[in-house]
C-alpha cells in the first residue's frame with residue numbers, strides 16, 4: 106500500500122487559511138489534518154474541513170458536464186461530453202460578444218481563495234472577451250475601503266502576538282465559529298490574565314465565553330466607538346506623543362467625538378451607559394497609563410449595515426488614539442490581506458481588455474438581482490445575456506434572493522455554472538461544468554487573518570471528468586480563438602507568477618520554495634506600526650481623510666444610522682419591528698458544506714433565535730415553526746426562544762441551501778439590495794422583519 110502525505114492549504118473563505126497535511130493511500134485521500142508545524146494552524150482544523158474527504162468523495166459530486174432539460178431552477182439535467190459543452194458555450198458567448206461583449210458577466214467570489222483557481226485564467230478570459238467587470242463587494246469591501254482611508258491598506262496586527270494582550274475586544278466577530286485559530290490564541294491570553302470583551306448584538310458562542318458582553322443593536326457600532334473616544338479624550342487617556350507623530354486630524358476627530366457623549370451613544374446603541382464608560386476606561390487605562398498591550402479583533406460582521414464603512418473607520422482610529430500599536434500584542438486586526446505582495450497584473454492581465462486602459466461597465470455582484478432584471482434601457486449598459494458563475498452560489502448568498510432567482514430564471518439568459526455540486530445556482534444553469542476540489546488541483550494562497558503564503562499541492566487525480574477552473578477557461582479560450590501565450594500557461598506557470606518577488610516582504614518566497622515547504626511567513630516587523638509608517642498617502646493613521654473629502658465623503662468617522670431602524674424608518678419599523686441578522690452557522694462555510702449530511706445534521710434545520718419577551722408578545726413558543734417576513738419575502742424557521750438574541754433582534758444562522766430548507770427559502774429572501782456607505786457592499790444585517798407562528802395545519806397543507 107502506497108501512503109504519502111501532501112502539503113496543502115485550506116481553500117475556504119476564512120481568515121485562518123490553515124496549512125493542511127493530506128494523507129493519500131493508493132491514490133485516494135483518506136485524511137485531511139492540520140499541519141502541527143504551521144504557527145497559525147497548530148495542527149488543528151475546524152470540524153468542517155476535517156471532514157473535507159466527505160465533501161470531496163460525496164456521492165453527489167458533479168462528475169460530467171450537464172445540460173439542462175427541465176425548466177430553470179427545476180434541477181433536471183442530462184450528461185453531455187466536454188466537447189459538446191464547450192462548443193455550445195463558445196458558440197453562445199461568441200455570438201453575444203459579436204453584438205456586445207458587455208452583455209456577458211462573470212460571477213465569482215471566494216468558493217476557493219486560491220490565486221490560481223480564483224482570478225487568473227478566468228480573469229484573462231473575461232478580459233480578452235471584453236465582458237463586463239464584476240465588482241466583488243459581497244463580503245468585505247465596506248471594511249476594506251474604510252481601512253484604506255484610515256491606514257492606507259488592509260493591514261493590522263499579527264494574530265500570533267495576541268497571546269500577550271491584556272485586553273482583547275472581539276468586535277463584530279465570532280471567532281469560535283469563523284476564526285477558530287484566533288480564538289485559541291485569545292484563550293491563551295485569557296489564561297495569562299487578559300480580559301476578553303465581546304461586542305455583538307447576539308450572545309454568540311464566543312460572546313458567552315468572554316468576561317463581558319456588550320450587545321448594541323446592529324449598525325450602531327460607530328456611535329459606540331465615538332463615545333469611547335469621547336471618554337478617552339475627556340479623561341485624557343490619549344497617547345499624545347503617538348497621536349502627534351503618527352496621525353492626522355486629531356482636532357477634527359475630537360470635535361466629532363464630543364458630539365457622542367456616553368449617554369447619547371447608549372441611547373443609539375440600546376446599551377447601558379456603564380458599558381461604554383467601563384470599556385473606554387479600561388482600554389485607555391491599560392494602554393496609556395500602564396503601557397500594556399490592548400488588542401481589537403474587528404471582523405466583517407459589523408460592517409454589513411448602512412454605516413458599516415464609517416463604523417470600521419471609527420473603530421480603526423481607537424488603537425492610534427491610545428498608542429496601542431507600540432506593542433506587538435496591541436493594535437487592531439480586521440484583515441492582513443494588504444500585506445501580501447501579489448502580482449495581480451500578471452495573474453489577471455487587465456491589459457488584455459479590448460479598450461485598455463478604458464474599462465467596460467462594472468456590475469456590482471451585491472445587486473445581481475436588479476442587474477439581471479434590468480432590461481437594458483436604464484442607462485446601465487446592455488441587458489445581461491449571459492452569466493458565467495464559478496466559485497460562488499449567488500442564488501443562495503446574494504441579497505434579496507427572490508429577485509436573484511427571478512433574474513437567473515429568465516428564459517432569455519444563458520447561464521454557465523462551474524461547480525462541485527448541484528447548488529441552488531447550478532439548478533438555473535443551461536450548462537453545468539464539473540470543477541475539481543482543492544485536493545485535485547494546485548494553488549497558491551495568501552491569507553486575511555495571518556501573514557503566511559501557502560502552497561496547495563495536488564493530492565489526488567481529478568474525480569470523474571472534473572477539471573480545474575483554469576483548465577476549463579484554458580479550453581474555452583482555445584475554442585474562442587484566443588492566441589495570446591498567457592492562455593497556454595500551465596497551472597504551475599501561473600502559480601509561479603503569483604508572488605511579487607521584487608517586494609522585500611516576499612524575499613525568499615517563491616512557488617518553488619512554497620510547494621516544498623508548504624508555507625512561508627512574510628517579512629514584516631512584529632509591531633509593524635509601532636512608529637507609524639502606515640501605508641497611507643500621509644504615512645500616518647488618517648483620522649481626517651483628505652481623499653474622502655475630495656470624493657465628497659465625510660472625512661471624519663461618522664455614525665450613519667441603519668437604513669432599517671426606528672430612527673431612520675419609523676413607518677417601516679411600525680410594521681416590521683424586529684432587526685434580523687443572519688451570521689454564519691458554525692458547521693457551514695457560507696453555503697458550502699450545507700449538503701454534507703453529517704454537518705447539516707449538526708445544524709439540524711433553519712432556526713430563528715428570538716428573545717423570550719419578543720416571543721411572548723407574538724405567542725411564539727420554543728420549538729414551533731415561525732415565519733419571518735417583510736415586504737421583500739419570507740422564510741420558515743424553527744423558533745428558539747432564548748435571550749442569546751437581545752430584545753428587538755432575531756438571529757437566523759446561515760447560509761442554508763434553499764432547496765434543503767423546508768420552504769425552499771433562506772434568510773436572503775428577506776435581505777435588501779441597498780448598499781453600505783463605503784465600498785458598495787451589501788447590508789445583510791440591516792434588515793427589519795416581523796415574525797409570526799405558523800399553525801401546524803398551515804404547514805401540513
Ligand SMILES: Nc1nc2c(c(=O)[nH]1)N[C@H]1C(S)=C(S)[C@@H](COP(=O)(O)OP(=O)(O)OC[C@H]3O[C@@H](n4cnc5c(=O)[nH]c(N)nc54)[C@H](O)[C@@H]3O)O[C@H]1N2
Pocket residue numbers: 118119120244276277278279280282283284304305306307309322323324325326404405406407408410686688689690691692693694695696759760790
Ligand atoms: N464556520 C464558518 N466560518 C466562517 C464563515 C462561515 O460561514 N462559517 N464565513 C467566512 C466568511 S466569508 C467571513 S466574511 C467571516 C465572517 O465572520 P465574522 O467577520 O466574524 O462575521 P460574522 O460571522 O458575519 O459576524 C460576526 C458576529 O458579528 C455579529 N454582528 C452582526 N451585526 C453586528 C453589528 O452591527 N455590530 C456588531 N458589533 N456585531 C454584529 C454577529 O452576531 C456575529 O456573531 O467568517 C468566515 N468564516
Ligand SMILES: Nc1nc2c(c(=O)[nH]1)N[C@H]1C(S)=C(S)[C@@H](COP(=O)(O)OP(=O)(O)OC[C@H]3O[C@@H](n4cnc5c(=O)[nH]c(N)nc54)[C@H](O)[C@@H]3O)O[C@H]1N2
Pocket residue numbers: 118213214215216217222243244245495496497498499501502503523524525526528540541542543574687688689694695696697759760772773776789
Ligand atoms: N444572509 C447572509 N448572506 C450572506 C452572508 C451572511 O452572513 N448572511 N455572508 C456573505 C459573505 S461574507 C460572503 S463571503 C458570501 C459568500 O458567498 P460565496 O462566495 O458564493 O460562497 P459559498 O456560498 O461558499 O459558495 C461558493 C461555491 O463555490 C464552489 N467552489 C468551491 N471551490 C471551487 C472551485 O475550485 N471551483 C469551482 N468552480 N467552484 C468552487 C463551492 O462548491 C460553493 O458552492 O455570502 C454572503 N451572503
Ligand code: SF4
Pocket residue numbers: 115116117119120121122123150151152153154155285286694
Ligand atoms: S475553514 Fe478556516 S478554520 Fe477551517 S480548516 Fe479552513 S482555514 Fe482552517
Ligand SMILES: [Mo]
Pocket residue numbers: 118243244245405
Ligand atoms: Mo465573507
